[in-house]
Amino acid sequence: MTAGNTWPQRLSKYALCLALGATAVGRLMSQARSAAQDQKQSMPAPSPAASPSPGTQPSAATEPVGAVEQVLGANLKALEDPTILFRRVWIETEWNKYRDGSNDLEETLGGSWAWRVSDRQEWAVRLKLPYDWHFAGDSTGDSNKHGLGDIKVGTATAFRLNDSWRAGGALELRMPTAEDDLGQHVWRLQESASVAWDATRWLTFSPTAEYNQSIAEKHGAAPQHYLEMYSPAIVLLPHRWLVMARYEAKVDFENDNYVTQSGKLSVEKLFENPRLGFGLSIKKPFNTGNKAFQVNFMVSYYF
Numbered sequence: 344m345t346a347g348n349t350w351p352q353r354l355s356k357y358a359l360c361l362a363l364g365a366t367a368v369g370r371l372m373s374q375a376r377s378a379a380q381d382q383k384q385s386m387p388a389p390s391p392a393a394s395p396s397p398g399t400q401p402s403a404a405t406e407p408v409g410a411v412e413q414v415l416g417a418n419l420k421a422l423e424d425p426t427i428l429f430r431r432v433w434i435e436t437e438w439n440k441y442r443d444g445s446n447d448l449e450e451t452l453g454g455s456w457a458w459r460v461s462d463r464q465e466w467a468v469r470l471k472l473p474y475d476w477h478f479a480g481d482s483t484g485d486s487n488k489h490g491l492g493d494i495k496v497g498t499a500t501a502f503r504l505n506d507s508w509r510a511g512g513a514l515e516l517r518m519p520t521a522e523d524d525l526g527q528h529v530w531r532l533q534e535s536a537s538v539a540w541d542a543t544r545w546l547t548f549s550p551t552a553e554y555n556q557s558i559a560e561k562h563g564a565a566p567q568h569y570l571e572m573y574s575p576a577i578v579l580l581p582h583r584w585l586v587m588a589r590y591e592a593k594v595d596f597e598n599d600n601y602v603t604q605s606g607k608l609s610v611e612k613l614f615e616n617p618r619l620g621f622g623l624s625i626k627k628p629f630n631t632g633n634k635a636f637q638v639n640f641m642v643s644y645y646f
Contacts, residue, residue, distance in 0.1 A: 411615075416544075418645050419585045419613045422622055423577050424549040425537040426501045426509035428457035428467040431620075433643040440635045445480030449473050449492060463503045469515075471495040475525040490522030497533075509539040519561050528564035529557035547577040568596040575607075585611040591626075604629040618645040 421427040432454045439447040450473065457467035473492030479485040497515030504510060515533040519526055532555070539549035550573065557567040575589035587609040595601045609624035619642065626637040 415583060415613060415615060415618075416579055418618065418620060419579060419583060419611055420547060420577055422611060422620065422641065422643065423575055423585075423587045423589075423609060424509075424539050424547060425499065425513060425535065425551055426511035426539040426549060428465045428499060428501050428511075429455070429645055430457050431455055431643050431645045433641055435639060435641040438638045440637075441480060441633050442635050443480040443482050443485075443633060445482065445485060446478040448476040448478070451492075460500075465501050467499045467501075469497050469499070471497075475521065477523075477525060488523040488525055490525055492521045493526040494518050494520045507541045511537045511539075513537075527567070528561040529567055530559040531555060531557045531567055545579040547579075548575070549577065550574050566597055570594045570596070583613040583615075585609075585613075587611075587624075603632065619643070620645065 417427050418429060421429050421431075432452075435449075435451045435453065437447075437449045437451070441447075451471050452473075453469065453471045455467050455469040457465050460466050472494055474490070475492040476489040477487065479487050495515055495517050497513055499511060499513035501509060501511035513533075513535045515535075517527075517529070517531040517533065519528050519530060521527075533553055535551060535553040537549055537551040539547055541547050553571040553573075555567060555569050555571065557564075560566060571591065571593045573589055573591050575587050577585065577587045579585055587607075589607040589609075591605040591607060593603040593605075595603070605626055605628045607624055607626040609622060611620060611622040613620045622639070622641040622643070624639045626639075628634055628636075
């Protein structure tokens with residue numbers, strides 16, 4: 344391995360990317376906050392009966408208890424329901440275990456800034472900065488690797504159709520920034536559409552479809568073209584707990600329309616002060632592929 348490829352230099356590159364990303368997000372947040380304050384000053388005070396916007400975080404000292412609990416419940420559901428947008432930063436750990444004995448570990452620092460466009464619409468931008476580790480398995484030629492992963496930037500919008508129905512859409516760009524062959528070597532666009540129905544105050548269904556297609560490949564990488572569909576059932580529990588069961592299907596158009604099916608189970612807990620959310624999930628493929636299972640743990644701070 345050359346001196347330019349040593350792990351201290353890779354960590355330095357990653358730290359530089361984190362600093363640049365944090366600076367950009369900070370500037371964006373500062374500008375958006377100033378614009379939001381100017382808009383708020385020019386608008387009349389809302390009626391006490393008005394429901395809070397998903398992008399806002401009411402204080403228990405200034406808002407009715409019902410309004411606070413409503414937003415706390417939306418905070419909980421936001422991780423699993425793309426039609427709910429909030430301002431938050433998070434750290435996510437993802438562990439993938441494969442049948443050949445290898446393991447992938449990814450640590451992602453993410454940020455999302457959401458703001459209110461109208462009484463029924465929110466908009467958001469987001470940034471994800473990953474750092475990846477690959478631990479070799481039994482395959483010949485496999486080796487341990489680590490380095491910066493593929494950075495993702497995206498934007499999303501969501502509409503409240505009425506008290507029970509919402510709809511949303513998002514666009515995300517995955518960039519081939521990974522080191523040490525840890526990424527997929529493609530520029531890939533992901534377009535998604537979601538709809539959500541609050542069947543009751545404690546039960547929500549939010550099916551989502553994500554269409555993925557690479558727009559450019561590097562180093563001879565194979566083109567990517569597939570559709571992913573999610574069908575989650577979200578249940579709010581007392582004391583700000585949540586459980587979610589989700590069926591997933593992936594149709595790979597580059598692999599003779601092969602369908603991969605999976606099941607995912609999540610448990611989440613939200614604390615009010617400070618507003619921290621903790622989520623743990625496990626995903627198990629039903630097909631006999633190389634992946635054995637996937638585990639995710641996320642810590643989110645809402646502001």
